[in-house]
Amino acid sequence: MIEIRTPRLLLRRWRDDDLAPMAEINGDPRVMRWVDDGSVRDLEQTAEAIERWEEEWDEEGFGLFAVELLASGELAGFTGLSVPDVLPEPSADAAISWRLGSPFWGQGYGSEAAHATLEFALQDRGLGRVISISRVGDEASEKVIRKLGMVPEREAAHPVYGVPLRVHVIDLSEFDA
Template identity: 80%
Template sequence: MTEIRTPRLLLRRWHDDDLAPMADINADPRVMQWVDGGPVHDLDHTAEAIELWEEEWDDEGFGLFAVELLASGELAGFTGLSVPEFLPEAGSEVAISWRLGAQFWGQGYASEAAQATLEFALQDRGLDRVISIDRVGNTASANVIRKLGMVPERETVHPVSGHPLRIHAIDLTEYEA
């Protein structure tokens, strides 16, 4: 079983009891305003998503980690790696992403989890390059991306919502520098 411990977090595979807290996160309009054009997701959609995330782990050897707070055992959200199939121009590149409940914002959890995930991607999984995609205007995600050392490469638009997106990247040589 793949797990990563950081000073405050446990990044791990998904458990059955993660469904309800992740569904609560996905049902919060403040969280979802930056995701897929903004609609909230219900329990069934969240269950389907977790199932797909677990399948990606089985198929690709990477996926989205459940992010658990070590101090309390609470599910804070997710961070991890995936192929962004929603954006055909990204091809088969691997993207790092995250989504945390609003009550966990502003405490450095996203940066801590994303940094551990980036290290996992480049050192453990042997990827040469990782991208991240954020919606233009999402300054919180832009700050996490900057802290990861990723640089903007290009702008595009979400193929469904039409929202402007920015693609950032880092490769192994930049990460090691």
């Protein structure tokens, strides 16, 4: 089982007891504001999402990690790699993403987890390029994206909701792991 430890976090696969805290995160309008159409997710939708994330691990060899605080054992949210489904055209690139509960914002956890995920993409999965997709206007995500050394590549519209998206890219041969 793949686990990554950073100074403050454990990135790991999903467990049954992660459902309730992740559903709480997904049920927070502040957290979900920049996701798809901005609507919150309930317990059942969160369970379905976690099931899809776990299936992606089996199918792709990567997926979304549960992010746990080492100090307290709390689930802070997720980070990881996925096959993007929010672009109008198919992409061969893995996309890095993250979602943390609002109590965990502004403490550097997102950047720490995302940096570890890029190291995993390069060193363990041999990926040469990773993208990140953000909603235009999501300054908090853009800040993390810049810290990772990613640069804007293009803009697109979400294929279902029509919201403007910005695609960022990093060539992992230039990534400072």
